[in-house]
Amino acid sequence: MHRVVIVGGGFGGLYAARSFRKTDLQVTLVDRRNHHLFQPLLYQVATGALSPANIAAPLRSLLRRQKNAQVLLDEVVEILPRQRQVKLRDGVLDYDSLILATGSTHSYFGHPEWEQIAPSLKTLDDATSIRRKVLSAFEEAEKATSVEEIRTWLTFVIVGGGPTGVEMAGAVAELAHSTLQADFRNINPAQARILLVEGADRVLPPFVPKLSAAALTALRRLQVEVLTDSMVTEIEPGKVTIRRNGQTEEIASRTIIWAAGVQASPLGKALATATGVELDRSGRVKVQPDLTVPGHPELFVIGDLACCLDEQGQPLPALAPVAMQQGNYVARLILGRQKGKDLPPFRYKDYGTMATIGAFEAVCDLRGFRFSGLFAWLVWLFVHLMQVVQFENRLLVLMQWAWHYTTRNRSARLITGPLPSPHEDRKDEG
Amino acid sequence: MHRVVIVGGGFGGLYAARSFRKTDLQVTLVDRRNHHLFQPLLYQVATGALSPANIAAPLRSLLRRQKNAQVLLDEVVEILPRQRQVKLRDGVLDYDSLILATGSTHSYFGHPEWEQIAPSLKTLDDATSIRRKVLSAFEEAEKATSVEEIRTWLTFVIVGGGPTGVEMAGAVAELAHSTLQADFRNINPAQARILLVEGADRVLPPFVPKLSAAALTALRRLQVEVLTDSMVTEIEPGKVTIRRNGQTEEIASRTIIWAAGVQASPLGKALATATGVELDRSGRVKVQPDLTVPGHPELFVIGDLACCLDEQGQPLPALAPVAMQQGNYVARLILGRQKGKDLPPFRYKDYGTMATIGAFEAVCDLRGFRFSGLFAWLVWLFVHLMQVVQFENRLLVLMQWAWHYTTRNRSARLITGPLPSPHEDRKDEG
Numbered sequence: 001m002h003r004v005v006i007v008g009g010g011f012g013g014l015y016a017a018r019s020f021r022k023t024d025l026q027v028t029l030v031d032r033r034n035h036h037l038f039q040p041l042l043y044q045v046a047t048g049a050l051s052p053a054n055i056a057a058p059l060r061s062l063l064r065r066q067k068n069a070q071v072l073l074d075e076v077v078e079i080l081p082r083q084r085q086v087k088l089r090d091g092v093l094d095y096d097s098l099i100l101a102t103g104s105t106h107s108y109f110g111h112p113e114w115e116q117i118a119p120s121l122k123t124l125d126d127a128t129s130i131r132r133k134v135l136s137a138f139e140e141a142e143k144a145t146s147v148e149e150i151r152t153w154l155t156f157v158i159v160g161g162g163p164t165g166v167e168m169a170g171a172v173a174e175l176a177h178s179t180l181q182a183d184f185r186n187i188n189p190a191q192a193r194i195l196l197v198e199g200a201d202r203v204l205p206p207f208v209p210k211l212s213a214a215a216l217t218a219l220r221r222l223q224v225e226v227l228t229d230s231m232v233t234e235i236e237p238g239k240v241t242i243r244r245n246g247q248t249e250e251i252a253s254r255t256i257i258w259a260a261g262v263q264a265s266p267l268g269k270a271l272a273t274a275t276g277v278e279l280d281r282s283g284r285v286k287v288q289p290d291l292t293v294p295g296h297p298e299l300f301v302i303g304d305l306a307c308c309l310d311e312q313g314q315p316l317p318a319l320a321p322v323a324m325q326q327g328n329y330v331a332r333l334i335l336g337r338q339k340g341k342d343l344p345p346f347r348y349k350d351y352g353t354m355a356t357i358g359a360f361e362a363v364c365d366l367r368g369f370r371f372s373g374l375f376a377w378l379v380w381l382f383v384h385l386m387q388v389v390q391f392e393n394r395l396l397v398l399m400q401w402a403w404h405y406t407t408r409n410r411s412a413r414l415i416t417g418p419l420p421s422p423h424e425d426r427k428d429e430g
Numbered sequence: 431m432h433r434v435v436i437v438g439g440g441f442g443g444l445y446a447a448r449s450f451r452k453t454d455l456q457v458t459l460v461d462r463r464n465h466h467l468f469q470p471l472l473y474q475v476a477t478g479a480l481s482p483a484n485i486a487a488p489l490r491s492l493l494r495r496q497k498n499a500q501v502l503l504d505e506v507v508e509i510l511p512r513q514r515q516v517k518l519r520d521g522v523l524d525y526d527s528l529i530l531a532t533g534s535t536h537s538y539f540g541h542p543e544w545e546q547i548a549p550s551l552k553t554l555d556d557a558t559s560i561r562r563k564v565l566s567a568f569e570e571a572e573k574a575t576s577v578e579e580i581r582t583w584l585t586f587v588i589v590g591g592g593p594t595g596v597e598m599a600g601a602v603a604e605l606a607h608s609t610l611q612a613d614f615r616n617i618n619p620a621q622a623r624i625l626l627v628e629g630a631d632r633v634l635p636p637f638v639p640k641l642s643a644a645a646l647t648a649l650r651r652l653q654v655e656v657l658t659d660s661m662v663t664e665i666e667p668g669k670v671t672i673r674r675n676g677q678t679e680e681i682a683s684r685t686i687i688w689a690a691g692v693q694a695s696p697l698g699k700a701l702a703t704a705t706g707v708e709l710d711r712s713g714r715v716k717v718q719p720d721l722t723v724p725g726h727p728e729l730f731v732i733g734d735l736a737c738c739l740d741e742q743g744q745p746l747p748a749l750a751p752v753a754m755q756q757g758n759y760v761a762r763l764i765l766g767r768q769k770g771k772d773l774p775p776f777r778y779k780d781y782g783t784m785a786t787i788g789a790f791e792a793v794c795d796l797r798g799f800r801f802s803g804l805f806a807w808l809v810w811l812f813v814h815l816m817q818v819v820q821f822e823n824r825l826l827v828l829m830q831w832a833w834h835y836t837t838r839n840r841s842a843r844l845i846t847g848p849l850p851s852p853h854e855d856r857k858d859e860g
Contacts (some may be wrong), residue, residue, distance in 0.1 A: 034565065034845040051481035053842035060613040061843070070615040073569040075849070090573050124846050135464065139503040143520050183490040185500040392833050392841050396826065403822050411822050412483035413491070415464040416554050419505070 001026050002338060005086055005095040007076050007267065009036050009059045012101035012303030012323035017069050018062075019331030025338075027069040028093060030086070034058055034073050037124060038388055040320065041397075043164060045127035047134065047171035048179075048410035052124045054397050057390045076102075076267060079274045081296055097298050097334050100267060100285075101327065104304035104318060107261035107282065114235040118157075118256035121164060130257060132415050134172060137255045138180060139415070141187045148252075154192040155253035157240050159232050160260030161198025162205070163355040166215055168259055169196040170358035173222040178408040194224045195251065197242060199231050199260075204355060204363065206317065211363040214372035218357040232260070262318060264305050275299070280307040280315065289345030291330055300333075302326035308346065316348050320387075325349060356380045359405050431456050432768060435516055435525040437506050437697065439466050439489045442531035442733030442753035447499050448492075449761030455768075457499040458523060460516070464488055464503050467554060468818055470750065471827075473594060475557035477564065477601035478609075478840035482554045484827050487820045506532075506697060509704045511726055527728050527764050530697060530715075531757065534734035534748060537691035537712065544665040548587075548686035551594060560687060562845050564602060567685045568610060569845070571617045578682075584622040585683040587670050589662050590690030591628025592635070593785040596645055598689055599626040600788035603652040608838040625655045625681065627672060629690075632658055634785060634793065636747065641793040644802035648787040662690075692748060694735050705729070710737040710745065719775030721760055730763075732756035738776065746778050750817075755779060786810045789835050 002025045006013045009031035017029045035056040044050040063069045078087040079098070086093050106120035119130055134156070141153035154176075158169045176192035183189065196203065196219065202212040203219065203226060219226055227244060234241035240256050242249045264283035272279050277293045278286045284307035285293065291308060293299040303323030308316050316322050329346045336343050352366030354376065362376040381401070388394045404410060432455045436443045439461035450457045465486040474480040493499045508517040509528070516523050536550035549560055564586070571583035584606075588599045606622035613619070626633065626649065632642040633649065633656060649656055657674060664671035670686050672679045694713035702709050707723045708716040714737035715723065721736060723729040733753030738746050746752050759776045766773050782796030784806065792806040811831070818824045834840060 032849050034569065034843070051483045051842075052846065053481045053844055056844055057841070058613075058843045060610075061839070064612045071613075072573065073566075073845070074573065091575075124844065125848070128846070136503075139464065143502065143504065145521075180490075182494045183488075183501075390841065392830075392839065395829065396841075399825065399829065400822075409491070409822065411487070411820065411826075412481075413464070413488045414483055414486055414554065415503070416482065416558070418555070419462050 002096045004097045005093050006099045008101035010103050011320045012327040015324040015327030016099050016331050019328045021066045030072045030074050032075045042121050042127050043167045046130040047175050048413035049404050051412045081274050099300045101303045102265035102267045104262040104264050107263035117235050118258040120258040132417050135415050142184050152252040157195045157253045157256045159197050159258050161203035165259035169224045173224050174358050179410050197227045197230045201228050215363050218361040222358050300330045354380050432526045434527045435523050436529045438531035440533050441750045442757040445754040445757030446529050446761050449758050451496045460502045460504050462505045472551050472557050473597045476560040477605050478843035479834050481842045511704050529730045531733045532695035532697045534692040534694050537693035547665050548688040550688040562847050565845050572614050582682040583684050587625045587683045587686045589627050589688050591633035595689035599654045603654050604788050609840050627657045627660045629661050645793050648791040652788050730760045784810050
């Protein structure tokens with residue numbers, strides 16, 4: 001029996017595993033976490049509109065009916081391509097085909113020390129801790145005694161104007177200007193300053209300029225200050241330094257969120273050591289057109305971990321649909337081989353990209369059909385709702401969205417996590 | 431303007447604050463957490479049936495329309511009754527009337543070291559960490575290689591047969607025997623052993639024997655092993671020691687949950703130091719019949735923090751309805767004093783108590799009308815649903831219950847929190 005080991009239960013890994021259903025191959029899916037996460041809605045958890053469980057589903061329950069699939073909650077420590085084995089923290093797995101789909105993590109461009117001060121959004125724990133940070137800032141402002149202090153607590157800086165940054169900035173602006181409006185007595189949350197800092201000359205650089213302009217208009221309507229052509233040069237507790245038009249500017253802020261850079265999961269490096277495969281600048285594995293590692297036809301890399309070139313020789317973007325299609329492709333390739341058949345190289349079918357900016361506003365680029373505004377938002381809503389994996393979650397998300405978008409309430413505004421000890425000075429925490 | 435400071439946003443504190451609406455008193459509610467928590471359903475979060483946000487609501491949003499009320503996220507460090515001040519971590523508050531309602535915490539009967547191994551259920555963070563522990567046990571069992579090891583991972587010990595312990599045991603049993611049934615490949619979760627350990631001669635000791643017997647039958651139907659007349663004498667990583675009928679027994683288990691003892695919040699001790707007031711054995715403040723501290727008519731203690739005697743001289747139980755009624759009483763007392771009126775001593779109106787044991791089964795004691803079974807469960811369902819504070823949450827809970835009780839699914843089965851490092855040996859963690 002052909003043994004397929006899949007590492008990573010994100011879009012790529014999960015779709016690969018599911019593509020083996022109704023076959024007699026033996027599939028083992030390994031993930032460090034017990035759940036598949038719908039990352040595109042993570043910013044809604046970070047701003048209290050949805051609960052973690054609404055956008056995550058246990059991998060086991062997603063694969064419970066697929067009897068040839070097993071889920072292991074574990075972590076890969078080493079890859080041994082010669083022995084066709086992966087070493088896990090708690091054991092060893094033999095494979096005939098190996099699919100690596102461990103995705104990406106954030107990159108601080110050589111400043112790992114910034115992470116402590118400016119967290120980024122990749123996991124559910126990131127989301128609840130950013131939620132805690134954002135909500136606590138308003139609480140601290142309410143208690144602050146000087147105007148200066150209040151202003152620092154009410155300044156939110158989001159670094160990176162890609163889809164995550166834009167969505168996060170829009171959601172924080174709505175939180176401050178609508179949701180929390182009547183909640184405080186000493187401060188006016190509507191006076192919060194939300195800055196979005198982007199290095200390129202426009203937000204949403206992967207989109208066409210027309211849609212970037214629409215996004216900018218929408219952000220301005222939400223009173224988000226957009227700083228383009230701006231590089232973050234330093235992040236310290238309570239302060240971020242920006243370089244813009246040759247000028248250096250310091251912004252006092254206690255809530256800085258990083259949405260700027262990604263790099264491939266460290267498993268890429270482990271694979272490079274084991275097989276000699278080349279990595280690109282962000283650590284992604286340079287795969288063959290059939291997504292295999294050169295010299296290892298049984299070893300596949302998909303999703304954000306792979307650097308896969310399109311027909312123009314450009315690397316494919318790190319998007320969920322790419323990962324899903326690759327997962328599906330690899331499964332078909334492996335199944336085809338079983339029958340002695342071969343597949344043409346992987347080709348990405350681009351159905352479009354979209355991003356949302358607050359309630360009732362989004363930008364869509366669907367195969368050259370580009371539009372923004374309410375209709376784009378409805379398309380965004382529908383597509384995202386349909387992609388949430390579990391039927392129950394879909395209903396829960398729909399209900400919470402209906403409530404949220406009509407009342408502007410965000411019911412999951414919980415500050416959780418350890419309490420500060422009474423004598424701890426949280427002012428220095430960043 | 432009369433200034434009322436309320437410490438604690440649980441049932442007592444929140445109901446007191448709300449009872450001042452439409453008055454011109456100035457109310458400040460201080461809590462360490464930003465949310466009011468509906469504790470009776472905490473066990474459903476700990477077993478993945480509900481999300482934290484479903485049973486918690488931000489205190490600010492609960493009081494947003496009450497313009498004379500302010501919420502402060504802070505912690506009381508000291509009480510200064512002579513100056514009529516409370517010292518907070520981040521400031522000082524003056525009061526004319528002070529209401530202390532900080533509730534209770536768990537007690538390990540002089541063995542604080544057990545807490546690390548056998549956590550208890552008081553906060554949302556407790557609930558998500560117990561959820562993590564329970565779900566991880568099945569994951570570890572799936573990876574375990576010896577029968578011995580599997581059995582240890584699949585043994586769950588719940589210490590304490592009061593309502594929380596009974597509800598927790600029932601929910602863990604349903605999780606193992608129904609929800610997870612088809613999820614694993616190497617183990618059969620239905621073989622999990624769930625033990626409920628109680629020191630008295632029956633479960634639910636505060637109820638009448640007839641209802642205890644009904645609860646026992648229901649627990650046995652769920653395959654929970656109930657050990658009555660059993661005292662826990664030692665808890666070590668991977669092992670709990672029980673003394674029963676003069677015999678000592680060791681049970682190998684990696685998942686021990688503490689639901690046995692409570693003690694008053696440490697603020698009681700601080701108050702005793704400041705005012706000389708007496709505390710009872712579990713640290714509760716012995717209040718006057720009007721819930722004031724002797725010699726301090728402006729200082730009130732309510733809810734689990736208060737030891738208040740009924741007409742028979744028995745202390746009132748630590749229940750949500752007691753706290754709510756006391757919160758309401760104290761507010762009326764303070765308002766009455768403003769008009770020169772006085773109130774008779776506090777009297778608790780006991781509408782009844784109830785506890786649930788898994789799906790479709792509960793016991794109710796409503797003013798002497800005692801019943802169990804499906805009807806009791808429906809009453810339990812209705813009463814609890816109506817008490818969840820926010821309308822949106824009520825809808826979300828209803829929907830998730832409908833789903834959960836028909837499919838036995840528990841959609842919030844997330845393992846969150848920091849990942850173990852690859853080289854950490856979690857086997858010794860407990």
